[in-house]
Amino acid sequence: MKKLIQPAGIGIFTMIFTMILLWPWKSDDFAENREIRLRNVGHQILLASGDSTSRVLPIKRISESEYSIVFENPFQFDPDSLVKVIHKGLGEGLVGKKAEGKYQVNVVECIENQVVYSYQMSSHKDKTLIPCQGRLQPKDCYSIKIRFDHNTMRVSNFSVPIIIGILAFGFLLIYNKNALKPSKSKNMGNSQSVGIGKFELYHSKQLLKIGTEEIQLSQKENKLLTLFALHPNEMLERDHLLKEIWEDEGVFVGRSLDMFVSKLRKKLLQDPNIQLKNIRGRGYVLQVK
Structure with a gap:
């Protein structure tokens, strides 16, 4: 569990830091001069x-993202012209920004408060809906309600740091896990061996040789001695050794580890320069002089 604290902490910090950078502190980048x-x-x-x-009467803000344009006198409009005028007008006065591309327009009749015409503008052409083009609408008292869509911006700005944080945590977790294991590049192939003092260990054959003598190893003896051979003069923690050797069996028994270490000690007796030392309460070290 302790080995997970560092990657978890770094992953969470990365997520929080990215959220601070990307979070839309201004919920509406266009609100500053939108009413104008x-x-x-x-x-x-x-x-x-x-x-x-x-006159155009004062703009009414219905909600955070919806506004109403109110007029002093009745007027008539052509849908084609209305669409072009609104889209062009929303882009005027913007410096270094593209005009808002996603909004819905409702033309509302004043007395009955009914929507007599509406359309939807989107940055994607296939999602833009503009009905009744070319049909002149009668002169009447109208107000025009425009509702802007900013859901995409908020979801995007929120999800990006979360995704980055998860990826960072996953990468660090994998990296940390691999760092604790012996390097796979050091694993011995079919014809390779590794020297342990006067001994040669043939991992693929589960065989330990000294001179002309061959000593057969059990599967667990072979795994355990290979770990020691790849990390000479380094202390390997008991928990790490147990996990590496017995991870497929689901139950870790400390006495089993001690028993196999004892067996290896006997098989390494022919070289007095090799010692398998117990670091009490911590692990073992294969000392090779």
């Missing part, structure tokens, strides 16, 4: 209908 641009949209709509004198 919406008044300009209303002005352009009146001009397109031939009205250059009546």
Whole structure:
């Protein structure tokens, strides 16, 4: 468990730091001068209908992302012209930003408060819906409600740091796990051996040789001695050895480890320069002089 603390901490820190960098501290990047641009949209709509004198009344903010443009006098509109005027007007006054590409427009009749015309604008053409093009709408009292869509921005800014944090945690966890194991590049192939003092260990054959004498090893003796041989004069922790040798069996028995170490000591007696030392309460070291 302790070995997981470092990668977990780094992964969580990476996620939090990335969230701070990418989090939309301003929930709406366009809100600063949006009402001015919406008044300009209303002005352009009146001009397109031939009205250059009546007023655009104060913009009403219905919610965080929805606004209403209210007019002093009735007017008529052509859907084609309305779409172009609104889209162009929303982009005016922006410096270094693209115009908002996702919003829905509802033209509402004042007295009955009914939607007489609506369309949806999207940054993807196949999701843009503009009905009744080319049909002139009658002169009447209208207000225009525009609702902006920012859900994509919020989900994206929230999910990116989480994904990065998870990837960072996973990478560090794998790296930490691999770092604790003997390097796979050191594993011996069919014809390779590793020297242990006067001995030669043939891992693939489960064989220990000294001179012309061959000593057969059991599967667990072979695994255990290979771990020691790849890490001479290094202390290997008991938990690590137990996990490496007995991980497939599901039950780790400390006395089994001690028993196999004792067996290996007897098989290594022919070289007095080799000692398998017990570091009390911690693990074992294969000392090779």
